[in-house]
Amino acid sequence: DQARITFDSNEQPENVVFMGEVQIVDRIRPAGSSEQWTSRDLTAGRVDAEFERSVPNKSQLRTVEAAGDVHLSMADEGGPTSNKATTYLSGDELVARLASSPEIPPQLETIQARGHTVLRQISSDGIDQSSSGDELNATFRPHPSHPVAVSSANSPEGNVPPQSAGDLLLAVPPGNVLITRRTLAGPKQSSRSSKEEAKPSNSGEQEEAHARRAVYDGKLDLVILTGDVQLTDAGNVLWTKKLKLERKTGDARAEGSVRASYAVADSSKRDISVAHERPAHIFAEHADLNH
Secondary structure: OEEEEEEOOOOOEEEEEEEEEEEEEEEEEOOOOOOOEEEEEEEEEEEEEEEEEEEOOEEEEEEEEEEEEEEEEEEEEOOOHHHOOEEEEEEEEEEEEEEEEOOEEEEEEEEEEEEEEEEEEEOOOOEEEEEEEEEEEEEEOOOOOOOEEOOOOOOOOOOOOOOOOOOEEEEEOOOOEEEEEEEOOOOOOOOOOHHHHOOOOOOOEEEEEEEOEEEEEOOOOEEEEEEEEEEEEOOEEEEEEEEEEEOOOOOEEEEEEEEEEEEEEOOOOOOOOOOOEEEEEEEEEEEEEOO
16 A cells, blocks of 8 residues: 655665555566466565665665565466476565576575464475464575566577476474375366465365474475374374475375374174274384375
């Protein structure tokens, strides 16, 4: 509803403050391409953007602070389906730091979120994984390419992809964490708003994990859970000290004081027309869970 802009002595913006129902949409495409896009959509009650001088007479975005029901979505659009990914992040407050140079538009370096944080990632193959907690510290993979903003009139030759929505390198939600993983029943949809997409889907198979601490490793594409870990999958429950969960396959490895309870068929019952099950329990130092 309101905006306040502060300029430096060269009439370049130093600080911009947006207040009210704020929505900022940023779309970036590779140079020379009209098909593949990466979009970033930010909504909040207040946004404070800081700029810094990169070259004479040119300022670029360096820091963004947002507050008030903050929702950030990053999505790959157009181009090959196999390359598409979507990342959603929400919280009460968010601080994003960006890297920039005269040749490329700002790219995300780190994001810190506080208060009712949710991180949701949807891969091109239909894996929907969410984590929720009180805080979140995220680091993004540095991208060596030189993408060109859609507003640029003179694009250089080439077709180098911009920073992708799937370029999350490391995410650490401190404190008690809930992780859910689903295999979506149908194709990934991206037509809803960032607030709607931040809510996990109820469709598809689901496994759920609780832990005191979780780290998402983007290089290995796995989540490492530690501290009173409990994994629930199709009614089966596993407890352990440490769990490594592969995001793509759902396979996991439990390490340290492993306990598991699950149901097995009970062949001792005479009435074969009714399925009978009995509980089974396992105790071990480590265990592999394969789907």
